Amino acid sequence: MIDMAIVGGGLAGGLAALAVHRANPELRIALFEAGDAFGGNHRWSWFTSDLDRDGTALLGTFRKTEWQAGYEVFFPGHARTLGSTYRSLASRDFDAALRRELPQEAIRTRSRVAELAPDGLTLETGEHIPARTVVDCRDFEPSAHLRGGWQVFMGRHLRTNGLHEVSRPIVMDARVRQHGAYRFVYTLPLGAEELFVEDTYYADSPTLDRGALSGRIDRYCERMGWWGDILGGETGVLPVITGGDFAAYRRSLGGPGVVRAGARGGFTHPLTSYTLPFAVANALALAQEATLPGEQLAAMFDKRARDHWRATRFYRRLGRMLFDAAKPEERYRVFERFYRLREPLVERFYAGRPTRADKLRILSGRPPVPVIAAIRALLGKGSPLVHERSQ
Numbered sequence: 001m002i003d004m005a006i007v008g009g010g011l012a013g014g015l016a017a018l019a020v021h022r023a024n025p026e027l028r029i030a031l032f033e034a035g036d037a038f039g040g041n042h043r044w045s046w047f048t049s050d051l052d053r054d055g056t057a058l059l060g061t062f063r064k065t066e067w068q069a070g071y072e073v074f075f076p077g078h079a080r081t082l083g084s085t086y087r088s089l090a091s092r093d094f095d096a097a098l099r100r101e102l103p104q105e106a107i108r109t110r111s112r113v114a115e116l117a118p119d120g121l122t123l124e125t126g127e128h129i130p131a132r133t134v135v136d137c138r139d140f141e142p143s144a145h146l147r148g149g150w151q152v153f154m155g156r157h158l159r160t161n162g163l164h165e166v167s168r169p170i171v172m173d174a175r176v177r178q179h180g181a182y183r184f185v186y187t188l189p190l191g192a193e194e195l196f197v198e199d200t201y202y203a204d205s206p207t208l209d210r211g212a213l214s215g216r217i218d219r220y221c222e223r224m225g226w227w228g229d230i231l232g233g234e235t236g237v238l239p240v241i242t243g244g245d246f247a248a249y250r251r252s253l254g255g256p257g258v259v260r261a262g263a264r265g266g267f268t269h270p271l272t273s274y275t276l277p278f279a280v281a282n283a284l285a286l287a288q289e290a291t292l293p294g295e296q297l298a299a300m301f302d303k304r305a306r307d308h309w310r311a312t313r314f315y316r317r318l319g320r321m322l323f324d325a326a327k328p329e330e331r332y333r334v335f336e337r338f339y340r341l342r343e344p345l346v347e348r349f350y351a352g353r354p355t356r357a358d359k360l361r362i363l364s365g366r367p368p369v370p371v372i373a374a375i376r377a378l379l380g381k382g383s384p385l386v387h388e389r390s391q
Helices: 011-023 053-058 091-101 210-224 246-252 276-288 294-311 313-324 332-338 343-351 356-363 371-379
Strands: 002-007 029-032 043-047 065-067 071-075 078-082 086-090 113-117 120-123 128-136 143-160 170-173 182-191 194-203 228-244
Touching (some): 002 011, 002 120, 011 029, 011 053, 011 276, 043 276, 113 128, 128 294, 143 246, 194 210, 228 246, 246 294, 294 313, 313 332, 343 356
Parallel strands (some): 002 029
Antiparallel strands (some): 120 128, 143 194, 143 228, 170 182, 182 194
């Protein structure tokens, strides 16, 4: 029997395994991942203000890119440079660090889990692995119990033919055709001749049209004067949660006794689909109490999930106004107005720690959506988060 089985080797599961091992090296743990590598094919980025000292230390071992000169945003009627330090971590570096730090016996890639229970798990191969504690950190699954929209994106890693002259991240460039959603392009200068360019949509449908998005990235890069070789890329469809019956959603995940964390457990930023600050906080909390019985840890994380749902209610309301009150082609106005606010407020907003004054400031002044439409949106239920994901 092992002490802790962590299922899902993405950001939440990988950080949980690392934090538990560092704090409790005597525990026998295993990190189960269905794919060939931890983290899949992904890139995570964050502001240094998103994390406290312990959170920063947890990520300290990973090789990452950092921009101390701040970042830029561009909208049709507004442009701004903000001073926050920004960092980014590629999944290949995430995988390398976990393989370097975790015990060899803890690394269980190519291990797809078929069934979870409080006392162990069963792999698709039929192998049963008893465990004192089971932690479910798998990806979010669409659910009729939740409401909202979708964040659909395609990213491209590009080596340019010569210097691209992009000095800092462009977190949002909404000076592009909107195509029936809030569309913006996100660009990271990973090196003097290396860029990561991502086309992102806040859309009503989770349809991911790879051909259309690839063509739009082509045209954007051509307009910006970026030519070169494609080194890789990624795609994704993430939920933007605007409401629902969270208790029913948690019950639908399975019976009690399993620790449920990560996006599947409900630990996301409802409006941005951001998970990193919550994955870090959960990893540290799990490490601190890792010697508790599994059922106690499961109850602790159930409470953390309910607390998180209550704490992020404000973001779900904003999401309803974005999806249900703003016309798709004009959703960018919500973010354009937001980026005129003071930078400390912007930092707290992304970190999921807005103050009461922040919330009042965000809602004050002339609204970026029609008032009647906003009221209808707040009173409505929204669309269920159940659709086919891509094509």
